[in-house]
Amino acid sequence: MAEIKIAAETRTEFGKGAARRIRRTDKVPAVLYGQGNDPLHVTLPGHDLMLALKNSNALLSITLGKDKHLAIPKQVQRDPLKGFIEHADLLIVKKGERVTVDVGIHLEGEAKSDALVVLENSSVALEVEATHIPEWVTVSVEDLEAGSQILASDLPLPDGSVLAVEDELLIVNITHAPTAAEVEAELEDAEAEAGIERDDSDDDAAAETADPAAADPSGDSESE
Known part of the structure; x- marks a missing residue:
């Protein structure tokens, strides 16, 4: 996954009132943490961050003054009604470091006409290299019959990825389509x-x- 560059500014005001003032300027309060360092309190451009986080496992290249940090989103708080980002916790990572992330499941193909495809788990936890997080895991249901199942152990994992869940976790269940x-x-x-x-x-x-x-x-x- 390509790095998405975002310029950050150091945040010196804290509290709910300060957060509201930051958001009124189309910026988002955020925290950068990890690698044994003290947390860095920053503000990020709201529109740029919203576009970057369309992929939940985006790899961000954060510029803060003369420093640069690679980070991935760990917790993102959004307004429950309007959906805009209110706050973001970002985990600092390094190239070669392995992290555990949830990767979405993407289905392709068509099951038999009398079969109903049920996606039991829309994502799966994987241990991957921080700078090579896959966008999704693609699973084919082509010509599968009712009664078929796809478990976590059946997933075609991207190179370098390792399951971080039980092999028996049910991902896709093919059932009989009701009349x-x-x-x-x-x-x-x-x-x-x-x-x-x-x-x-x-x-x-x-x-x-x-x-x-x-x-x-x-x-x-x-x-x-």
């Missing part, structure tokens, strides 16, 4: 459990309207 009748039956069961009574009169009226003979008491559907 229309089964979906209807499940819906009726759910409504019954919720105490909702169905009114079948509308269905009966619709059926009678759709049947010309039922709509004409004489049984003659044609006009005289």
